[in-house]
Amino acid sequence: MMRISLILNVYMFKVKVFFGAIRASRASVALLLLYTIGFLPSVFGFLTLITNAVKQEAGVNVEFYVEVLSAIASGIMVFAILLSLRGYMVFDYEQNILLTSPIRPRELLIASIFADLTLALVFANPILVLYILLVFSLNLSALSAITMLLAILLFIFMLILLKISLSIMKSLYGRRWINAFTSMIMLFLMLPALSLFLDISLNYSSLPYPSKFLAEILLGIIYDCGVEPLSLLSLTSYFLLSLAFFMVISEKNFFPMAGYAPFVSPFDVSMRTQTLKIERSIRTFSRMGAFLTLNPESKSLLSFLMKKEFIRMLREGSFFGVLLLYLVVLFVISITSIVPSQGAQRPPPQMFFTTFFIGVYSLITPLILVGNWRFSDLENLWIPLTSGADMRMVIKALAYDFILISSVLPAIIILILSITSNINPLLPLILVTSTSMIGCPVNLYITIKFLGKKRRGTPSIFVSWASMLLSALLLTPTYILVVLISSLALGYAVSTPISAIILVYSAVIMMLFMRLAEREILTIEV
Amino acid sequence: MTSFPIVELIDVWKSYDGTQALRGLNLEVNRGEIFGLIGPNGAGKTTTLKIIVGLLKMDRGIVRVNGVDISEEPYEYKRLIGYVPESVSLPEYLTVEELLIYAGKIRGVPDNQIRERMNYFIRLFELSEKRRALILSLSRGMRQKTAIASALIHDPDLLILDEPFIGIDPMGQHVLKELFSERVKEGKTIFISTHMLDTAERLCDRVAIIHKGQNVASGDLKNLQQLSRTGESATLEEVFLKLTEEAKELMVEEPIERKRRTFFGFLRRSP
Known part of the structure; x- marks a missing residue:
C-alpha cells in the first residue's frame, strides 16, 4: 500500500531543494522572467515556421x-x-x-x-x-x-x-x-x-x-x-x-x-557541483597541459599571470572545450558545403558561416571561459587578494587570455575554411575579434559584479544569461556594420575603414569594461 | 625597535545580513610573539582575521597593521602578511611547486629567493615526493602544509593562521610549532585563531578570548587566571569557560538596526 502523504512530502521536499536556492537572491526571480521573455522570439519564430509550412498545403x-x-x-x-x-x-x-x-x-x-x-x-x-x-x-x-x-x-x-x-x-x-x-x-x-x-x-x-x-x-x-x-x-x-x-x-x-x-540545480549557488565537475576535468586534462609549467623566470608579472591562467585553462579543460566547439563547427560547415542538399536551394556558404559563428559560438566562448574561471578559481581569490598584488594586473591577465583564446582559435578555423571553401575571411575575422573583445570583458565584469555580497546568491545560469544579453546588446553596432558591408557587397576600399571602426569601437568597450572589472574586484569580499 | 603593536584593532564593528559578528572589538598583537585568538563558535575569530588581511570590510572602527591604518592604505601593508584561511582552497590545477612560485611571484619575491625558499619549505614539510604533483592529488594535511608554505614564501613579518593545525598529523604539527618558535626568535609575529585550547596554552605567549564579537579578556595565562579568579593552577580551558560564562551573563543583546526593505524603498530620501 502506497502512502500518498509520504509521496507528497517527498515531492514537496525535492521541489524545495531544487528551487530553494532561488531564495538566496531576489535577482533570481527577475532573471527567471527574463529567461522566459528571452525565449519568446524563438517561440514566435517556430510558430511562424510551422504555420507557414501548414498554410502552403499544395504539394x-x-x-x-x-x-x-x-x-x-x-x-x-x-x-x-x-x-x-x-x-x-x-x-x-x-x-x-x-x-x-x-x-x-x-x-x-x-x-x-x-x-x-x-x-x-x-x-x-x-x-x-x-x-x-x-x-x-x-x-x-x-x-x-x-x-x-x-x-x-x-x-x-x-x-x-x-x-x-x-x-x-x-x-x-x-x-x-x-x-x-x-x-x-x-x-x-x-x-x-x-x-x-x-x-x-x-x-x-x-x-x-x-x-x-x-x-x-x-x-x-x-x-x-x-x-x-x-x-x-x-x-x-x-x-x-x-x-x-x-x-x-x-x-x-x-x-x-x-x-x-552530486546534486545539480540551475538555482544552486553553492558552486559545489561545478567545482566537482572542474575537479573531474582537471583529472582528465591535466596530463595534456603538463608540458607547460609555471616558473618564476618571467619577464613581467602580467606575462607570468597570463601564463598561469593559460595553464589553468589547459589543465581544467576550458581550452579543449573551446577547441572542440570550433572543431564541431568546422566539421558541420565542411559537411554542409560538401553534401548537396536535396531540392532546396542552399544558402550562400559565407552567409551561413557568418551567421553560425556570430549568432551562437562567438558569444558562447567567453561564457565558457569566464564561467569555468568562476568555478575553478573564485575560491582561490584569497591568494591574490591577501598578497598586496595589484589586482588590476590579475584582471588584465584574465581578460587578455580570454580574448586571445576566444579569438585565435576561431581565427584559425576561419583561415582554414577560407582556404578550403574560398571564403573571404575579413568579415568573419572582424566579427569574431569584436565579439571576443567585447564579450570577454563584459562577461568578466558581470561575473565579478555578481560575486558581490548582495548578488552572490544569484544562480550562475542567470549570471551567464545576463552576460550574454549585455554582450549581444553592446555588439549591436558591430552586427549592423557587418550586415551593411555584406548586404551592400561593399568593396575593400569601404569595408576596410568600416572594419577599423568596428575594432576601435570594440577596443573602447573592452577598455571600459576592463576598467569596471578592475574596480569591482577590489570591492568583493571572500 | 618600534614600540607600537604590529596589529591593533580599535572599536571594530562588522555585521552580516543582520547578524552582528563584531561589536566594538579591541585587540593588540605585539611584535615577536605568538598570539592566540580563542573563542566559541561564531565568536568572530575568522571575521577578525579576514578583516585584518583585507578579505572583509569592517563597518566601522580602526585596524592598524604595523602602524598603518588599513582603511587608508589597503594594499601595501599586505606585503608584511602571510595568511592561511581556515578552509583552505588552493588552485588544484597547479602543482605544489607552481603554487609556491605563484605565491612568491605575486608578492614580488625575487626569482632566486623563490626557488631557495620553495626548496626549503618543501623539505621542511616533507613534500618532496609531491612537489610536482597537482594539488588536486594531495591529502588535506598536505594541502594545509602547502598553504602554510605559500604564506611563508615571502618571509612575512606577520603570519596569520586560522585553525592551522586542523588536518595536520602530529609530526607535522610538531614541525609547525618549532617553525613558529624559530620565527618568533627572529622577531616575527605569529597570530593564530584556534579551538585547541591545550595547544594555545602551550604555544601562545598571549591570548585573547573573544565572545560574541567582543574581547572578553586578553593577556598571558597568569593575567587571565587573575582576571577570572580561577587560581594559579587553572588551565586555559578552565579560564576560558569561566570568562565566557561570565561574559554571557553580562552581555546584553543589542538589537541591530535593520534597514526596512520595501519595493519602493529606493524612493525614500536617505537621512
Whole structure:
C-alpha cells in the first residue's frame, strides 16, 4: 500500500531543494522572467515556421514529415535509453536523507517523477507557450488540441517510465546482456532514419514504433488529415506496457545499488557541483597541459599571470572545450558545403558561416571561459587578494587570455575554411575579434559584479544569461556594420575603414569594461 | 625597535545580513610573539582575521597593521602578511611547486629567493615526493602544509593562521610549532585563531578570548587566571569557560538596526 502523504512530502521536499536556492537572491526571480521573455522570439519564430509550412498545403509531403518527426522522436527515445545505461542515480542529499528513511522504492520513484515534471514545466514553459499559440493559430478544435496534448503526454510518460525501469534493471542486474539488449533497441530505433539519407526500403511508416505513432497523430492534427484511432491506441498500449514494466521493477529494492551523483540545480549557488565537475576535468586534462609549467623566470608579472591562467585553462579543460566547439563547427560547415542538399536551394556558404559563428559560438566562448574561471578559481581569490598584488594586473591577465583564446582559435578555423571553401575571411575575422573583445570583458565584469555580497546568491545560469544579453546588446553596432558591408557587397576600399571602426569601437568597450572589472574586484569580499 | 603593536584593532564593528559578528572589538598583537585568538563558535575569530588581511570590510572602527591604518592604505601593508584561511582552497590545477612560485611571484619575491625558499619549505614539510604533483592529488594535511608554505614564501613579518593545525598529523604539527618558535626568535609575529585550547596554552605567549564579537579578556595565562579568579593552577580551558560564562551573563543583546526593505524603498530620501 502506497502512502500518498509520504509521496507528497517527498515531492514537496525535492521541489524545495531544487528551487530553494532561488531564495538566496531576489535577482533570481527577475532573471527567471527574463529567461522566459528571452525565449519568446524563438517561440514566435517556430510558430511562424510551422504555420507557414501548414498554410502552403499544395504539394506537402506529409509522409516525409512523418519520417522526419519519427526519426526525431526516436532520437529522443535513444537519448532516454542512453541515460539509463548509467544505472539508477540519486543525488547526494537523497542518498543521505531519503534512502536511509523507511520510504519504499516505488514511493520515492513516484515522488521523483512528479518532482521532475514540475521542474521541467518551469524550464519548458516556452514550449507550453508554443503549444497554446499553435492551437490558436492553426484553429484547432478542442478535441484536436486535447488529443495532441494527450499524445505528447503519453509519449513523455512512456519515456520517463522506460528510462527509470531500464536504469533500475541496469543497477540491479548490471550485466552485459542489458547493455547488449538496450544497444539493440537503440539500433533498431535509429536504423530507419537512414532512409532519410539513403535509398533503402526500411522506413518508420512500415514499423510499429511509438515514435511513428506519435508523429502520425501530431501531423494528422496539424495538417488536418485525421487521426488514426489505431495510432492513438498503439501509443496508449506502449504507455501501458511501460507502466506495467515500471510497476514490476519498482517493487525491487534498488537502494543499495543506486549510483550517486552530486546534486545539480540551475538555482544552486553553492558552486559545489561545478567545482566537482572542474575537479573531474582537471583529472582528465591535466596530463595534456603538463608540458607547460609555471616558473618564476618571467619577464613581467602580467606575462607570468597570463601564463598561469593559460595553464589553468589547459589543465581544467576550458581550452579543449573551446577547441572542440570550433572543431564541431568546422566539421558541420565542411559537411554542409560538401553534401548537396536535396531540392532546396542552399544558402550562400559565407552567409551561413557568418551567421553560425556570430549568432551562437562567438558569444558562447567567453561564457565558457569566464564561467569555468568562476568555478575553478573564485575560491582561490584569497591568494591574490591577501598578497598586496595589484589586482588590476590579475584582471588584465584574465581578460587578455580570454580574448586571445576566444579569438585565435576561431581565427584559425576561419583561415582554414577560407582556404578550403574560398571564403573571404575579413568579415568573419572582424566579427569574431569584436565579439571576443567585447564579450570577454563584459562577461568578466558581470561575473565579478555578481560575486558581490548582495548578488552572490544569484544562480550562475542567470549570471551567464545576463552576460550574454549585455554582450549581444553592446555588439549591436558591430552586427549592423557587418550586415551593411555584406548586404551592400561593399568593396575593400569601404569595408576596410568600416572594419577599423568596428575594432576601435570594440577596443573602447573592452577598455571600459576592463576598467569596471578592475574596480569591482577590489570591492568583493571572500 | 618600534614600540607600537604590529596589529591593533580599535572599536571594530562588522555585521552580516543582520547578524552582528563584531561589536566594538579591541585587540593588540605585539611584535615577536605568538598570539592566540580563542573563542566559541561564531565568536568572530575568522571575521577578525579576514578583516585584518583585507578579505572583509569592517563597518566601522580602526585596524592598524604595523602602524598603518588599513582603511587608508589597503594594499601595501599586505606585503608584511602571510595568511592561511581556515578552509583552505588552493588552485588544484597547479602543482605544489607552481603554487609556491605563484605565491612568491605575486608578492614580488625575487626569482632566486623563490626557488631557495620553495626548496626549503618543501623539505621542511616533507613534500618532496609531491612537489610536482597537482594539488588536486594531495591529502588535506598536505594541502594545509602547502598553504602554510605559500604564506611563508615571502618571509612575512606577520603570519596569520586560522585553525592551522586542523588536518595536520602530529609530526607535522610538531614541525609547525618549532617553525613558529624559530620565527618568533627572529622577531616575527605569529597570530593564530584556534579551538585547541591545550595547544594555545602551550604555544601562545598571549591570548585573547573573544565572545560574541567582543574581547572578553586578553593577556598571558597568569593575567587571565587573575582576571577570572580561577587560581594559579587553572588551565586555559578552565579560564576560558569561566570568562565566557561570565561574559554571557553580562552581555546584553543589542538589537541591530535593520534597514526596512520595501519595493519602493529606493524612493525614500536617505537621512
